[in-house]
Structures are given as C-alpha cells and as structure tokens.
Amino acid sequence: MSAPTAPTPKPTVTEREARQVAEAAREQHWRKPSFAKELFLGRFRLDLIHPHPLPADEDVQRGEEFLAKLRDFCETQIDSARIEREARIPDEAINGLKELGAFGMKIDTKYGGLGLTQVYYNKALALAGSASPAIGALLSAHQSIGVPQPLKLFGTQEQKDTFLPRCARTDISAFLLTEPDVGSDPARLATMAVPDGDDYILDGVKLWTTNGVVADLLVVMARVPRSEGHKGGITAFVVEAASEGITVENRNAFMGLRGLENGVTRFRGVRVPGRNRIGAEGAGLKIALTTLNTGRLSLPAMCVGAGKWCLKIAREWSAAREQWGKPVALHEAVGSKISFIAATTFALEAVVDLSSQMADENRNDIRIEAALAKLYGSEMACLMADELVQIRGGRGFETAESLKARGERAVPAEQMLRDLRINRIFEGSTEIMHLLIAREAVDAHLSVAGDLIDPDKSLADKARAGANAGVFYARWLPKLVAGQGQVPGAYGAFHHHVDLSPHLRFVERNARKLARCTFYGMSRWQGRMETKQGFLGRIVDIGAELFAMSAACVRAEHLRASGEHGREAYQLADAFCRQSRIRVDELFGRLWSNTDDLDRTVVKGVLSGTYAWLEEGVMDPSGEGPWIADVAPPKKPRPDVRRVIPKS
Numbered sequence: 001m002s003a004p005t006a007p008t009p010k011p012t013v014t015e016r017e018a019r020q021v022a023e024a025a026r027e028q029h030w031r032k033p034s035f036a037k038e039l040f041l042g043r044f045r046l047d048l049i050h051p052h053p054l055p056a057d058e059d060v061q062r063g064e065e066f067l068a069k070l071r072d073f074c075e076t077q078i079d080s081a082r083i084e085r086e087a088r089i090p091d092e093a094i095n096g097l098k099e100l101g102a103f104g105m106k107i108d109t110k111y112g113g114l115g116l117t118q119v120y121y122n123k124a125l126a127l128a129g130s131a132s133p134a135i136g137a138l139l140s141a142h143q144s145i146g147v148p149q150p151l152k153l154f155g156t157q158e159q160k161d162t163f164l165p166r167c168a169r170t171d172i173s174a175f176l177l178t179e180p181d182v183g184s185d186p187a188r189l190a191t192m193a194v195p196d197g198d199d200y201i202l203d204g205v206k207l208w209t210t211n212g213v214v215a216d217l218l219v220v221m222a223r224v225p226r227s228e229g230h231k232g233g234i235t236a237f238v239v240e241a242a243s244e245g246i247t248v249e250n251r252n253a254f255m256g257l258r259g260l261e262n263g264v265t266r267f268r269g270v271r272v273p274g275r276n277r278i279g280a281e282g283a284g285l286k287i288a289l290t291t292l293n294t295g296r297l298s299l300p301a302m303c304v305g306a307g308k309w310c311l312k313i314a315r316e317w318s319a320a321r322e323q324w325g326k327p328v329a330l331h332e333a334v335g336s337k338i339s340f341i342a343a344t345t346f347a348l349e350a351v352v353d354l355s356s357q358m359a360d361e362n363r364n365d366i367r368i369e370a371a372l373a374k375l376y377g378s379e380m381a382c383l384m385a386d387e388l389v390q391i392r393g394g395r396g397f398e399t400a401e402s403l404k405a406r407g408e409r410a411v412p413a414e415q416m417l418r419d420l421r422i423n424r425i426f427e428g429s430t431e432i433m434h435l436l437i438a439r440e441a442v443d444a445h446l447s448v449a450g451d452l453i454d455p456d457k458s459l460a461d462k463a464r465a466g467a468n469a470g471v472f473y474a475r476w477l478p479k480l481v482a483g484q485g486q487v488p489g490a491y492g493a494f495h496h497h498v499d500l501s502p503h504l505r506f507v508e509r510n511a512r513k514l515a516r517c518t519f520y521g522m523s524r525w526q527g528r529m530e531t532k533q534g535f536l537g538r539i540v541d542i543g544a545e546l547f548a549m550s551a552a553c554v555r556a557e558h559l560r561a562s563g564e565h566g567r568e569a570y571q572l573a574d575a576f577c578r579q580s581r582i583r584v585d586e587l588f589g590r591l592w593s594n595t596d597d598l599d600r601t602v603v604k605g606v607l608s609g610t611y612a613w614l615e616e617g618v619m620d621p622s623g624e625g626p627w628i629a630d631v632a633p634p635k636k637p638r639p640d641v642r643r644v645i646p647k648s
Helices: 015-025 035-040 057-077 080-086 091-100 118-131 133-145 148-154 157-169 284-295 298-320 332-361 367-392 400-405 413-424 430-441 443-453 459-480 501-531 533-561 566-592 596-608
Strands: 173-176 192-196 199-210 217-224 233-240 246-251 262-273
Touching (some): 035 367, 091 133, 133 284, 148 157, 148 233, 173 199, 199 217, 199 233, 217 284, 233 262, 298 413, 332 367, 367 430, 501 566, 533 566
Antiparallel strands (some): 217 233, 246 262
C-alpha cells in the first residue's frame, strides 16, 4: 500500500459547470421509442404499451418457482420484529438468502445466478420487502445499483468472470457515490483515484453507503485527475471491501429501515488494480445513470408490496372495527381512504409491471418510465401508509411491540410509514427526480432550440437554431390542436364491464395540453426555464398521472382478456382514473396560479434573518457540531465497524 496522501481540496465549481457535468453524463440520444417521452411531447402512443407485453412461458415458470421458495423462506426464516428490535438482519437470515440464490436473482445463470427477468426480480423484491423492508433494501442495493448491474452493462468479460459468480452466491456488494458535502451534485466529488503505474490510489470519504457496512465488494465513484495518458474525470471502480486502508467509520441509524447496513466509509491510500476500473476514465457518472435506468424500478416494486400490505390491513381492520353501529369501512370518511389505497395499489402495480416488462423486452427506451415509476411510487406509497395509520387511529401510531404487549395484533403500521419515508430520498429525491425527468421531457425542444437560449453560443449558432426551431414547431404545434381524445367512441376496445375509454381520451387530450403548456413555459422563460422548478415539477407530476392512468387501463384490459379478475380490474382502473383526473386538473391549475414568486421572496427573508423573531419562544434540542462533517482524516483513526458476515 502506498503512503496515505493528503486529502484533496473539494473542487470548486460554478452552477453552470455543475450542470455541464450532469448534462455530459446523461444519455444524449434516443435510439428506441419511449411511451413517456412521446406523452410529454403531446403524442399518446398507446400502441407502444397495448396490448400489454408478456413474459415468455419459461421466464414465468422459473420466476414462479423461485417466488414459491422465497415465500416459504420469508414465512419460516424471517423475523421482521426481531430485525426491527435488534436493528440488524441476523447472519443466519443473510446466509439463508445467499443459499436460496436471492443475491443472484438478476445475474445470468452462466455466472451462477438465477437469471430472473426484471418482472420477477421486482415481484421477489416486493415479497421480500413485505417480510422486512430492510431485507428488500439489502437485496436491491446489492443487485440494482451494486456490482452486478454496472458490470452487466459495462464490465469486461474478465470482470464478469471474476466478480459475478461471487455476487451470485457469496459476496454482498454496495454502491458508493454520495459524500458528506456531495449529494445530487457530483461535479463537486472529492474522492480521488490517483494513477500509480497500472493501479490507482484511492483517497476520500463516502456517506450513506447502503450495504457498505457488510459489503465484500464496492462500486466506488472517484475523480481521476487529468494527466499525461489519463483523460481523467469521475470514474467507476470495483473495490474489495477488505482492502488495506478502508475503514467503515460509522454505522448510521435512521428513523426507519432500522436493519439497514448503511455507513460512512473512508479510503486512505487504497490501492485498486487498473483491471478493476469499470469502463473508461470519466465514464463513471454515465455508468451510474445508465445503471439506474432500470435499477430505479426496484424501489417502486417494494412500494407496490407496501401498498398491498396496507390494503390487506385496512380491509381486515375496517371490517372488524365498529363505530356507531357499523364497520368503520362503511363510513364514507374512512371508505374514501380505503378506495384510494386499493385503486392506487392497482395502478402502481400496473406501472411497475408494464415498465419492467418493457425493460425485459428491450424494445423501448424506459429511462423516463423508470424514473416516473420511482417518483410516483415513492410519493403514493407514503400517502397510502399515512392513510393506513389514520384508519387505524391510535393503534396506527402505537408500535407493534406495544400492541402485542397489551394483547392485540402486532400490526407495524407506524413502522411501515417510517420505513417508506426514505424512498422519497433514495436513488434521487423527489425534487431531483422532477428535474431529471423534466430535462428528458424537454429534450426535443432543447435539441432544436437549445442554442437560442445558450449565452455561450455565437450569433451564427443562434441563427441556425432559430431556423431549425421554426421548422420543428411549424410541424409540431398544429398537431397539438386536435386528436383522438376529442373523437366520441375513440378507444372503444376498453369498454367492457366499465367504460375506460373516456379516461384514455382524457389522457390523449391532456397529453397535448401538457405539451402546449411546456412550450408556453419555454417561450415565456426561455433560459430561465431551468430555474422554474415549481413549474417543471408540476409538469412532471401531470405526466406521471397520465402515465399511471394509461398503465392502469392497459393492465385492466389485459386482465380482462386473460380472464383474471377482469371485472374487478376494470372497477379499480376506473376508480383510480377518476381520482387521478381530479389531481391532474388541480396540477394544471397550479401551473399558472401558484405562490412560486411569493415563496422565493419569503425564502430570501428567512435566509437573511428577516423572520428570525418568529423562531423565538422555543428550545432547540439539537446537539452541537458542524452541519456537514469534516472529511479530513481524524488525528486518531476511528475503529473499523465493518460487519463481516460469516460464510455458511
């Protein structure tokens, strides 16, 4: 091991430079069709999702066989209450999951994995996550963003042969990107990988390393300095967690997911072989974003599992609990909450299954669909869990352990609410997802007119952009005036037990309206559009609702055609679409009637201390210390709290 190097100062970057780094990392081209991309452009391409794509029979058989084994394991070997009580997943449970093959669900069979499709991988995560959300997070972080997925997409054959068999059966992996002062702004990444011969010397600190406390293998994002023979830039590496110079300095504790093995990892002069670099130097962020295109589907899959559980508890409790002479479910105030949980669970499962099957077929570009599924699933699951707590009343606020101690069923409703809350932050917060999806949604506009609003472009560039934009908008804008949504009887194939065709006509009309509003916003604000995050967030939320409505209707028709609960599916799809339409109308209204400008004024006042008097009269129980931890190595090395899982 080389001698530890002095910590490198954190890069200083402007807002524009940070945006350029993020822009360079995103996929620049659309080589395959995308339903959601078309939706944001005002084109309702129902043909891209209907008829509902289906998995191959052999994939179904393999997937169902594993789900049966996993269900038996979860029922007999997983003690969710113990995990919550002890704040850790027992070694025997982790080793049992390894023996079952759960750590290799997405890994090809030729490397010792199970080779499950994305559809069945997600179903397995929903099942495991319902047994214990901490186990769902363990399996997901390992396979969705840990070593297996980036190697599958970008790894060399040697890397696959070396690491994938380990990940399939024996080793746990983790993904390390975030730093104490770097979240969704990777341009400021400070962890360094300095070339040293054929190797790299790694120095830095990583925060919120999910699985990092128990991992055997790490995917680490680090900055390679530019030098002769080295392009430099943010680069991805596979790192052995037991390497000399790596210390897990803290196992973090959270309001939920108490069994989560998440920590702080420090690298001090860690030697990483050059053969462990994934892809080229400077390709790290692109690798991370591409990995997340499908990796994000794991999170909404577990939200689907949470919704199913919330519905089960709401049904059983609301039938047993009586108030004023009848079950509480029959009181409208409670019944509306149950209807919301049922309809939303149906729609969310439709979104996840549709997106997952499209990922498996690889015919469509699903980067927007996956991001919408993550955004929508994380938000709606929190609402469903909150409504369950309300339905349960005081018992919803009481812990399962306390309920059991006084002789009642140990229902962990409050734990579910706590566990789900992180999903609005994991793998891109709601606010970041709004911006990420909005960027993709306006990509067509920026492709033809972006130079018009770029201050660095020359007059000649702007002139060419103006000409291109004129041609594009002359063809595009007239198509937003009328469409199938205004034709009575359109989408009549969705008229059976219940008529869903009006909902699809609503989607078509409002997709065109959404595109018009996006264009109006760009025309009004031009280069300042990227600062209008409230507007962009509502644009994305409308698109999410329209996507969910489309998926719900397509799923209902698929179930009807296959003879699986078709009548009930149509009822649920109808209920969801009616609820969603109310939200869409409200969001459209808030595009132009809102308090965004006033909010900015108030925020400036808060930051300047204008309203500090409002904070008087309370005590602050917070402890002392910096808001952001110092990343410099401590004078006295901290003990390594890495937890080594004994191999069975």
